[in-house]
Amino acid sequence: MMQAHPNTDREQVIDTMITLTRLSNLHRAIVAGDDSMELCLALRQRGFVRVATPATPRLARGQRTIALVTARQSPSATEAVLMQVSQFLAANATITVLIDSRDGNTSLKIRRKLEQIGFRIEAGVRCHEGLVLSAYRQAFAQMENVA
Secondary structure, three states, X not given: OOOOOHHHHHHHHHHHHHHHHOOOOOOOEXXXXXXXXXXXXXXXXXXXXXXXXXXXXXXXXXXXXXXXXXXXXXHHHHHXXXXXXXXXXXXXXXXXXXXXXXXXXXXXXXHHHHHHOOOEEEEEEEEOOEEEEEEEEOOHHHHHHHO
């Protein structure tokens, strides 16, 4: 059996994340997680220049419409990354999270965390590197005001 090339696997994940979020050059996106710098550079090479990481100086809160997160850490570390990223996202935002698909417990915890911070799971796509979950939130600011 032939092994897939690691760069091909990475490209598949990036393509999947772009497709699920409908990322365009006009969107302001944030990337976070284990491979955030690598993902940021790969997106910029593809022409997405409005991409930042949580460490970017002067990153305004609530202005990003897309988040791409790679989560190969423990579920609690991934949940912390999701909380960190959520503060930079607009009320109508879309997020994709790459998780290790071998651990169903991690997937469940990440799904719960996404729902807790106002996201609704839209799709899940299996890739060579794991499971890419896509979620969106609409009118999250209105939900916070009601609560």
